[in-house]
Structures are given as structure tokens and as C-alpha cells.
Amino acid sequence: MSEPLHYKSVAELSSELSSKKISSVELTQAVIARTKAVDAKVRAFNSFDEADALAQAKASDERRSSAKTLGVLDGIPIGFKDVISVKGQPLTASSNMLKNFVSPYDATVTQKLKGVGAISWGRLNLDEFAMGSSTENSAFGQTHNPWDLERVPGGSSGGSAAALAAGEAPATLGSDTGGSIRQPAALCGVVGLKPTYGLISRYGLIAFASSLDQIGPFTRTVEDSAILLNAIAGHDPMDSTSFKTEIPDYRAELKKRKGPWKLGIPKEYFGEGLDPEVTKAVEDAVSFYKSKGCEIKEISLPHTKYAVGVYYIIATAECSSNLARYDGVRYGHRSKDANDILDLYFKSRAEGFGAEVKRRIILGTYVLSSGYQDAYYVRAQKVRTLIRRDFLEAYKDVDAVITPTSPTPAFKAGEKAANPLAMYLCDVYTIGVNLAGLPGLSIPCGYSKSGLPIGLQLIGKPYGESELLSIAHSYEQEHTWGTRHPNIEAQKGAL
Amino acid sequence: MSADKIDINHLAKLARINLTEQEKERFAAQLGDVLNYIAELKEVDVTGIEPTAHASPVYNVWAEDIAKPGLSVTEALQNAPAQRDNMIVVPKVVE
Numbered sequence: 001m002s003e004p005l006h007y008k009s010v011a012e013l014s015s016e017l018s019s020k021k022i023s024s025v026e027l028t029q030a031v032i033a034r035t036k037a038v039d040a041k042v043r044a045f046n047s048f049d050e051a052d053a054l055a056q057a058k059a060s061d062e063r064r065s066s067a068k069t070l071g072v073l074d075g076i077p078i079g080f081k082d083v084i085s086v087k088g089q090p091l092t093a094s095s096n097m098l099k100n101f102v103s104p105y106d107a108t109v110t111q112k113l114k115g116v117g118a119i120s121w122g123r124l125n126l127d128e129f130a131m132g133s134s135t136e137n138s139a140f141g142q143t144h145n146p147w148d149l150e151r152v153p154g155g156s157s158g159g160s161a162a163a164l165a166a167g168e169a170p171a172t173l174g175s176d177t178g179g180s181i182r183q184p185a186a187l188c189g190v191v192g193l194k195p196t197y198g199l200i201s202r203y204g205l206i207a208f209a210s211s212l213d214q215i216g217p218f219t220r221t222v223e224d225s226a227i228l229l230n231a232i233a234g235h236d237p238m239d240s241t242s243f244k245t246e247i248p249d250y251r252a253e254l255k256k257r258k259g260p261w262k263l264g265i266p267k268e269y270f271g272e273g274l275d276p277e278v279t280k281a282v283e284d285a286v287s288f289y290k291s292k293g294c295e296i297k298e299i300s301l302p303h304t305k306y307a308v309g310v311y312y313i314i315a316t317a318e319c320s321s322n323l324a325r326y327d328g329v330r331y332g333h334r335s336k337d338a339n340d341i342l343d344l345y346f347k348s349r350a351e352g353f354g355a356e357v358k359r360r361i362i363l364g365t366y367v368l369s370s371g372y373q374d375a376y377y378v379r380a381q382k383v384r385t386l387i388r389r390d391f392l393e394a395y396k397d398v399d400a401v402i403t404p405t406s407p408t409p410a411f412k413a414g415e416k417a418a419n420p421l422a423m424y425l426c427d428v429y430t431i432g433v434n435l436a437g438l439p440g441l442s443i444p445c446g447y448s449k450s451g452l453p454i455g456l457q458l459i460g461k462p463y464g465e466s467e468l469l470s471i472a473h474s475y476e477q478e479h480t481w482g483t484r485h486p487n488i489e490a491q492k493g494a495l
Numbered sequence: 496m497s498a499d500k501i502d503i504n505h506l507a508k509l510a511r512i513n514l515t516e517q518e519k520e521r522f523a524a525q526l527g528d529v530l531n532y533i534a535e536l537k538e539v540d541v542t543g544i545e546p547t548a549h550a551s552p553v554y555n556v557w558a559e560d561i562a563k564p565g566l567s568v569t570e571a572l573q574n575a576p577a578q579r580d581n582m583i584v585v586p587k588v589v590e
Contacts (some may be wrong), residue, residue: 104570198551209547240556241549309533320510327511329573329585339587342511350513358512359522363529365510366501376533381546383539388547421528437550462550 014063024075031055031182048122074117107204154184179430187457201236265291281446320364405455
């Protein structure tokens with residue numbers, strides 16, 4: 001059965017473009033039409049610029065007809081999480097603080113994607129400033145999970161995951177600070193990659209926690225993930241934490257690496273709080289690898305239980321410092337009734353930030369404040385060293401680590417909104433990867449009885465994306481989870 | 496192990512955010528829960544362990560000190576909430 005254009009993979013669309021079966025304008029029109037048909041229910045987009053997307057598509061078609069095409073992504077629309085700068089377009093971070101902000105320049109990833117002819121298509125909703133696990137913290141309204149509109153799509157890149165699952169873009173970009181790509185990918189049944197810290201430039205990404213933030217792709221397939229990674233990975237002098245390393249052809253590598261691999265199962269990731277349906281789906285995936293000749297080893301990552309605590313100290317400390325720039329002076333929201341400059345700061349920040357952002361700034365301020373910095377912040381950084389060591393120790397013995405991505409499938413909107421700590425614990429399996437700076441990938445590995453997607457997380461060695469993608473690819477070749485689609489038409493829109 | 500007492504007024508002042516009474520009450524309680532949770536870090540033996548600031552094996556990156564084209568004044572000011580004569584306007588800072 002042939003998929004409609006809006007559900008085809010980047011690889012398929014790319015070959016249809018190159019054989020001239022379709023034009024980029026046709027594809028872009030199909031994506032726009034699909035978005036207009038379903039986004040009133042899904043609410044994945046903060047904004048999109050139809051005329052701009054079509055103009056880019058037309059330029060792509062012209063390049064193709066004069067044999068000047070720029071490669072595999074030329075003419076493919078890609079959605080951007082609304083924290084990644086696209087020059088001349090709004091950039092809101094889903095915050096009233098940046099409601100009217102327009103990007104004065106392109107992020108490095110944007111520039112790279114434009115450079116290979118991809119079409120920048122819309123800005124996708126998120127938890128305000130990427131702080132949250134449900135996309136309920138957006139100042140512009142929550143995004144709904146296309147599989148069940150009453151449930152959350154995960155977060156913080158909920159718009160990026162939901163748009164892809166709903167057919168509103170062939171691929172999207174997100175950012176991941178503690179699981180913000182992998183968890184929504186799991187909850188929406190798509191592939192989400194958080195690359196190694198330093199592989200992708202953060203220049204032009206709105207900073208949340210700079211030592212943890214990393215941009216990555218959402219795609220329908222692992223091959224598409226490799227295609228996107230090929231376009232956006234690489235050293236950038238504009239990001240001082242960007243790493244100089246040789247970038248392989250990730251897509252070509254997929255076919256070369258066949259395993260079998262040694263895979264580690266960390267016992268700490270299969271404890272209390274893990275949904276039985278998720279356990280079963282992950283165990284089935286492990287059995288699959290075993291049947292393919294992979295050696296499965298139980299491993300221990302003994303500092304796992306401290307990861308959430310370490311994360312909420314480090315991430316909030318960095319956020320309180322990064323978000324100090326929003327003072328109502330140079331850009332962003334400015335209070336209309338400030339008496340003096342200090343009053344301007346206090347009022348602009350009070351009016352511009354939402355509750356979760358304020359809560360994290362206050363917590364971050366506390367852990368960095370005089371008298372507490374050593375007890376909290378410095379101690380957390382030391383435990384972070386131990387968490388990273390646990391993984392590096394494990395990698396002496398195994399090629400990758402397998403875990404669930406999220407302890408449960410998508411939860412109901414509102415369920416955890418009143419309890420920040422319960423929300424923070426959603427990220428228990430994804431946070432360690434950010435603290436250790438490793439690559440992590442979530443791929444669909446099943447569905448719950450009620451039809452909600454379940455994600456499998458694969459964690460690789462630093463800069464080991466090629467191997468990680470290959471391990472995921474070998475699973476995907478023999479499973480069809482990722483080819484199912486939600487039935488949005490049959491659902492009534494949620495509030 | 497219980498967490499240290501939170502002085503929410505002091506923190507709001509350090510963070511330069513006006514909080515309503517309701518926010519103060521709610522945040523203090525919620526932050527208390529989070530601090531109780533993270534207090535378990537105190538049980539980890541970190542003797543002789545170096546802190547990790549970030550996980551990239553890159554240190555002391557220097558850029559050449561050469562002039563390069565940047566944003567024009569118009570572009571740099573396009574998001575300013577108030578401007579006059581190519582400058583950002585703020586409330587009076589000095590008397």
C-alpha cells in the first residue's frame with residue numbers, strides 16, 4: 001500500500017523528487033494541506049509561513065530542473081522547534097517573554113539545512129524555554145498527542161514529535177536537555193536522536209542548560225535520522241563546546257555495520273515505576289537482538305538513582321544563569337509600568353515568564369546562592385562525573401546500552417501538571433545520557449493495549465552515532481511499528 | 496534528611512522576579528519537595544572526585560581577534576522594546 005505524501009519518509013520523498021515523480025512545490029503543498037487539516041486538533045505549530053515555504057520549494061524545483069540540485073534533502077520541508085533561529089521568522093520559545101521576537105540570524109543547523117536545499121517549515125510548540133516533559137507549559141497552549149488527543153505528546157519537543165506523527169512535516173528538529181527529543185519521540189511513535197554533546201553546533205539555539213542542550217532530528221525511520229545527521233553534524237567555530245571530529249557518512253555506514261553487537265541491560269533501569277507493557281515491549285526487543293546473535297549482558301550503572309537529582313541541580317543552575325539575559329532591556333517582553341530600571345527587571349520577568357520557568361530559575365538561584373553552592377551545585381557536578389564514569393566503564397564491555405525511553409506511554413494532559421516532582425521523574429531513563437554527554441536514540445518498539453506507542457532507548461558511546469544508528473536500523477528492518485499512523489480524523493478534538 | 500529552609504523572598508530578589516504571595520507559597524512548598532528529593536545526593540562519597548562542567552573533551556577554545564561582519568545596527572535593534580537614535584531606551588539610571 002502506498003503511503004500518502006505526508007506520511008512518506010525523507011528517503012522515499014527524496015527519491016521521488018529526484019526521479020521527478022513529484023516536485024518540491026507539490027510536496028510542500030501536501031504538507032501545508034495536511035497541517036491545515038489536522039493542526040487545529042494537534043496544535044503542534046506555533047507559526048508557519050506558507051508563502052515563504054512555497055517560495056523555497058519553487059527555488060528547489062528550479063535548481064532541480066537546471067541540474068543544480070543540492071542533494072538528498074533538497075526540496076524536503078523540515079519543521080523547527082521554536083527555539084532554533086530561522087532568520088526573519090518568529091522565535092518564541094513558547095514564552096510570552098519572546099512573543100514578538102524575530103530571529104536576526106540563522107542558527108548553524110538552519111544554515112546547514114538551507115545550504116543543502118531543505119525547506120524550513122514552521123516553528124513547533126514546546127514547553128516554555130524547553131522546560132517540561134509534556135508541552136503543557138507552553139504559553140500558547142498545549143500540543144496534543146496525535147494517538148490520543150487527550151494525552152500529552154511528551155516534551156519538551158512535543159510539537160516536533162506530534163507534527164511528525166500527524167504527517168505535518170516529513171522530519172523535524174528538536175532539542176534535548178534531559179530527554180526532550182527521546183521522550184516525545186517515544187510517546188508519539190517516531191524516531192528521535194539526541195547526538196553526543198558537541199557533535200552539533202548549538203549556535204542559534206535558545207539556551208536552557210548549556211552543558212546539556214543538544215539539537216537532534218525527529219524522523220520516521222532510522223535511515224532518515226542518519227540523513228538528517230549527515231546534514232547537521234560537524235564542528236562550528238561559533239560554538240566553543242563543538243567538537244572537532246571526523247564526520248562519517250552516517251547513511252552509508254548503516255549498510256556496512258551488521259553486528260552482532262554486545263548489548264548491556266542496566267538493571268537499575270528496570271525497577272519500580274516501570275509500566276508492565278513497556279517492560280514487555282523492551283524485553284521483546286532484547287529477545288530480538290539475542291535471536292540475531294547479539295550478546296546480552298546485564299550491567300550496572302550504580303549512580304543511576306542520583307541522575308534526576310543531579311540533573312535538577314545542574315539544569316536549573318544553568319537555566320537561572322542563562323535566563324538572566326531576559327531583563328526587558330534589549331529584547332523580549334518589557335513591562336509597561338516600571339518606575340525605574342530595577343523595577344523594569346522585576347516586573348518584565350514576572351510578566352514574561354510562566355510558572356515552571358520561574359520555579360526553575362528560583363531553584364537554580366537557590367543551588368547557586370552563597371552558602372549552598374558547594375553543597376548542591378559542586379556536589380552535583382561531582383556526582384555527574386560518577387554517572388559518566390559508570391557509562392564509560394560499561395562501554396569497556398558492551399557496544400551499546402538498551403533501556404526503556406519513558407517509564408510509561410503517554411499520560412493524560414493535566415495528570416502531572418500540579419506535581420513538578422512527578423513530572424521530573426518522567427525523565428528518569430533519559431537524563432543520564434545528557435549528564436554523561438552520550439548519544440541516545442528512541443525508536444518505536446510496540447504499542448500498549450490501548451494503542452499508545454512505546455519507545456526503546458539505545459545509548460551509544462561518545463561520538464558513536466554510526467554504530468548506534470546501525471543497531472537501531474537492524475531492529476527497524478524487521479519490525480513495522482514505525483509504519484503505523486494515528487487516526488486523527490476519527491478523534492474529537494480535546495480542549 | 497530534610498532540606499535547608501528556603502527564604503523565598505531572598506531568592507526572588509536575587510533572581511530579579513516579582514512573585515505574588517500565592518506563587519511564593521506554592522513555589523516554596525514545591526521546591527521543598529524537590530530539595531528533599533535531591534538531598535539524597537548527600538549520601539554519595541565524592542572524595543577526590545573532580546566536578547564535570549560539561550562532557551565535551553574541549554577546553555580553552557580561543558577565537559582569533561579579528562573583525563568580522565556582524566549584525567547591522569538596524570538588525571541588532573529590531574527586537575528592542577524601545578529605541579531612539581540607534582540606542583535602546585531604558586528608565587533613568589542615574590539622577
